[in-house]
Amino acid sequence: MVGYVTLGTNDIERAAAFYDALLGSIGAKRVMDMGTFILWGTDPAKAMLAVTKPFDGNAATVGNGVMVALAVDSQEKVQAVYAKARELGGADEGAPGPRGDSFYAGYFRDLDGNKLNAFFVG
DSSP states (O other): OOOEEEEEOSOHHHHHHHHHHHHHTTTOEEEEEOSSEEEEESOTTSOEEEEEOOTTSSOOOOOTTOEEEEEOSSHHHHHHHHHHHHHTTOEEEEEEEEOSSSEEEEEEEOTTOOEEEEEEEO
């Protein structure tokens, strides 16, 4: 259902380095790079993530209540993605752990303040 999610950035090079390392840790790579818009994915038929400088030329700002959830296939990968985000300078928004019976997630913010999580269901 979701094709891709776009997050705004005011520093495309800094965001690119963060997401190259973070998303590379779960097997994603750049599938499009237009200079001011970069898209990462593992398969064009699956959901992807992009960063962009806002088209209108105004500063990128964080959407209150907006979050991108990155699906992984184990609790260990949740922990690894969360740790990688923190290593890259991302901020803690909730350490990895169970959230209910079968949902396991770790929450963080990227260098621009966008909120993400890595999650596993099982």
